Amino acid sequence: MPLPDPLTTVVRRFRTAPKDLRVQALLQYARRVPPLPERFAADRSALEQVHECQTPFFLATEVDDDGRVHLFFDAPAEAPTVRGFAGILREGLEGQHRDDVLAVPPNFYAEMGLDTVVSPLRLRGMGAILARLQRQVREQSTSPDPES
Template sequence: MPNPETLEKLPPKLREIVQLFASAPKSMRLQALLEYSKKVPALPERYQGHNAMEQVHECQSPFFLATEVEDGRLKLYFDVPAEAPTVRGYAGILSEGLGGETPEAVLNVPDDFYYEMGLAELITPMRLRGMSAILHRLKNQARSAA
């Protein structure tokens, strides 16, 4: 069961995703993560070729991200190869769970929220460090946008 203190710090959509993962059996969590890999929206043309995107070098897989603010809400863009489905799934979770939130809401997300989802049972420590770095970079961009 996820930590209630962590849950209360999450924006509603991300909270729902965390609770879904936490309540699912281990085998279903991996399947759900793979499903989220299909939910990463296509990049707008302005970001094709990683123009103005920040690379997260700590990731084993090539991972690029960019944020924009529109009407005080964040728009998130990720580029992750399909050959990295678990990391791409994490990008899908961030996109669905944090897209459209305020910079402040993103900054309040606990750095290790993905542990509450049971992902540590599915993913290697090296990939978890990469996920931590992704969230850190995302927060840096949100901070700059705020």
């Protein structure tokens, strides 16, 4: 199954960019991560920590009644590569149908050339973020979508 269109666009941008511009693009995506909504900021127990990340990284997902996925991330500004990956996921997956989110391959970011600008340890953390996100979506999608 192909990637959702918004994520395909992001992957294509990175893949065609020179190595030095990939780093800059990652930093731009880091700045696009919105602050947590008040309900998560006030009660952080609803966020799940991704322990595989070197820095404190937390996420929550919500699947609405239409099967659309909504993403919430909390990562320190001092962790721009991981925060940038969160920005990429938000840009590419926010509002997409749960089936499309669950179909994203675990190493989709390899096509982006991130392995040339990010350490293997950070890449492992990025893979863990996607895996945790997809697990949360699966847990919230126990009943099949009647329109599928």
